[in-house]
Amino acid sequence: MLPRPYLRVGHLKVARFRSLGTVKESWERQWFALDATRLASGIGRQYLRGGAYVLPKNREKEEPGPDEYEIPIKDIVTIDRCLELALPEGFGFWIQTNTHPQGLYFLSETEESADAWVDCLKLCHHITVLNHTQTLNEILGP
Numbered sequence: 001m002l003p004r005p006y007l008r009v010g011h012l013k014v015a016r017f018r019s020l021g022t023v024k025e026s027w028e029r030q031w032f033a034l035d036a037t038r039l040a041s042g043i044g045r046q047y048l049r050g051g052a053y054v055l056p057k058n059r060e061k062e063e064p065g066p067d068e069y070e071i072p073i074k075d076i077v078t079i080d081r082c083l084e085l086a087l088p089e090g091f092g093f094w095i096q097t098n099t100h101p102q103g104l105y106f107l108s109e110t111e112e113s114a115d116a117w118v119d120c121l122k123l124c125h126h127i128t129v130l131n132h133t134q135t136l137n138e139i140l141g142p
Contacts, residue, residue, distance in 0.1 A: 005140045008034045008120040009044050013090050013107035017067050021102075027088050030068070032106075034120055036127075036136040039095075042068035073128045075099055079121045081114060093118050 012032050015025045033044035042064040064070045077096040082105070084092055090107030091114035097104070108114035127136050 006033045006035050006044055007124060007136075007140060008117060010113065010117075011109070012117070013088060014041070014069065015105070017069060020104075027107075032069070034117075034124065036073070036124065036133050036140055038070055038072050039121065040064045040068065040070040069104075071095065071097060071104070073124045073133070076121070076125050077101075079118055079125065081118055095121065
């Protein structure tokens with residue numbers, strides 16, 4: 001039931017990457033994909049074919065654009081659900097990374113979806129800490 005080659009895919013509401021940390025932080029809905037090595041926006045959607053994801057043979061790895069998110073799993077310090085009243089409407093979770101020690105907020109449309117994103121991210125993080133990323137890549141691979 002996994003959206004291979006990804007562990008999880010879907011829409012999340014995030015602050016525009018260029019507006020992060022500014023007074024006029026603006027939020028938008030973006031498509032995200034989580035694979036064995038990263039959480040990234042702007043990838044994976046074009047390969048949706050009848051409910052299954054097909055990665056083209058001539059491309060090893062998709063790359064997000066300059067205004068999109070790419071969070072390496074190795075860079076994650078902690079992941080938690082959050083209830084921050086200053087955020088827009090939605091069900092939030094927070095990711096603290098080495099490059100963003102203040103953390104990054106993500107909003108899901110449902111509580112179940114937010115819980116699922118947190119569970120998948122924690123699983124990937126745990127596997128990465130144990131140095132078994134290659135094993136997860138083989139499981140998710142084509």
